[in-house]
Structure formats: structure tokens, C-alpha cells
Amino acid sequence: xxxxxxxxxxxxxxxxxxxxxxxxxxxxxxxxxxxxxxxxxxxxxxxxxxxxxxxxxxxxxxxxxxxxxxxxxxxxxxxxxxxxxxxxxxxxxxxxxxxxxxxxxxxxxxxxxxxxxxxxxxxxxxxxxxxxxxxxxxxxxxxxxxxxxxxxxxxxxxxxxxxxxxxxxxxxxxxxxxxxxxxxxxxxxxxxxxxxxxxxxxxxxxxxxxx
Ligand SMILES: [Zn+2]
Numbered sequence: 001x002x003x004x005x006x007x008x009x010x011x012x013x014x015x016x017x018x019x020x021x022x023x024x025x026x027x028x029x030x031x032x033x034x035x036x037x038x039x040x041x042x043x044x045x046x047x048x049x050x051x052x053x054x055x056x057x058x059x060x061x062x063x064x065x066x067x068x069x070x071x072x073x074x075x076x077x078x079x080x081x082x083x084x085x086x087x088x089x090x091x092x093x094x095x096x097x098x099x100x101x102x103x104x105x106x107x108x109x110x111x112x113x114x115x116x117x118x119x120x121x122x123x124x125x126x127x128x129x130x131x132x133x134x135x136x137x138x139x140x141x142x143x144x145x146x147x148x149x150x151x152x153x154x155x156x157x158x159x160x161x162x163x164x165x166x167x168x169x170x171x172x173x174x175x176x177x178x179x180x181x182x183x184x185x186x187x188x189x190x191x192x193x194x195x196x197x198x199x200x201x202x203x204x205x206x207x208x209x210x211x
Pocket of ligand 1: 183184185198199200202
């Protein structure tokens with residue numbers, strides 16, 4: 001695993017220890033970094049976000065949770081590893097809004113659920129100039145020279161750059177569906193995913209051609 005500032009997982013652990021991060025969270029961050037294949041800044045911030053959201057929800061281990069992520073970058077992995085909301089179990093939704101924010105909620109029998117939303121708070125970033133520069137994608141952020149400082153600031157800040165709010169999210173119920181055969185390729189798809197008569201691969205979602 002590519003890891004801390006000098007490329008080792010020991011360096012990552014040492015940097016976290018210096019900042020007084022709790023052992024359980026340190027373990028999560030190591031697991032998350034391995035899953036993501038690097039301790040990217042967004043992954044580290046994401047770990048603090050999910051950790052806080054879980055605490056705010058008072059989620060017991062094993063509770064099925066539903067997560068929404070407002071960016072496809074880094075954050076989905078934090079929800080997948082730490083809250084077990086995955087693309088495959090259909091409890092993770094990625095909305096490409098482009099904000100570093102997540103919501104998390106417990107199951108609900110009604111049409112909506114109370115959720116917690118945790119987001120990077122721009123006002124709070126001012127105290128952490130390296131994170132602020134990186135987050136703004138500013139040309140003055142020099143990845144090579146500032147990577148270590150950025151990681152140290154992220155660990156030092158922890159939740160201090162985040163804010164949270166209570167929100168309500170819509171609950172999507174499982175759809176009833178039947179299988180339909182595409183006349184174009186002969187393969188089947190659920191009816192609600194068909195595009196008129198054809199499947200998506202023969203329509204707007206075509207992404208390969210046979211060779
Ligand atoms: Zn087809």
C-alpha cells in the first residue's frame with residue numbers, strides 16, 4: 001500500500017498518532033487507505049466525515065445505513081468502507097454535485113427519513129491554509145512540496161473543518177419489475193431500465209462495439 005508522506009503505512013500511522021487520533025479511527029483510516037489504494041487527502045477528510053456522521057446518528061454496528069455522497073471523488077469509498085453503504089448493496093447514491101458532503105440515514109418505513117449531513121465548512125477552512133489552498137484547487141497548491149503539510153493539517157483539524165446539519169431525504173422504495181428482451185441484442189434487462197424497445201447498451205448507454 002502506498003501510504004504516509006514517505007510512502008509507508010508506518011509513516012501514516014505515526015502521523016496519526018502525533019495528532020492524537022483514536023486507535024479505532026486510526027484502524028479505519030488504514031483500512032480505508034488500503035481500499036482506496038492511497039491515503040489521498042479526500043479519503044482522510046472523508047474518514048472524519050463518516051466517523052462523525054455515524055456518531056451523530058448513534059448508529060449501532062450492523063445497522064443498515066443509507067448514504068448519499070455529493071461528489072464521486074474519494075468520499076464514496078469512505079461510505080463504502082466505514083458505513084457499509086456500497087454501490088452493490090444499493091445503499092449508496094453518488095450525486096455528482098461537486099461538494100465535499102455526505103448524508104447518512106437509518107432505514108425508514110415512510111417516504112422520507114431524517115438524515116445527518118456532514119460537509120466541509122469553507123469558513124472553518126481559513127484556519128487551515130494548506131487544506132484551504134488544496135480544497136480550492138488553487139494554483140498555489142504544490143502537490144509535491146505541500147503533500148506532507150496537507151496531511152498533517154488534515155489530521156490536526158479532524159472534525160474542526162466540518163459542520164453538520166439535520167436534513168430530510170426521500171426514501172426510494174424497491175421497484176417491481178419484469179424482464180424484457182431487447183430485440184437488437186437478444187439480451188434481457190429489467191423493464192424500467194429499457195429505453196423504449198431496446199436496452200441501454202443498444203441505446204444511449206452504448207459503450208462498446210464487438211470486435
Ligand atoms: Zn440490446
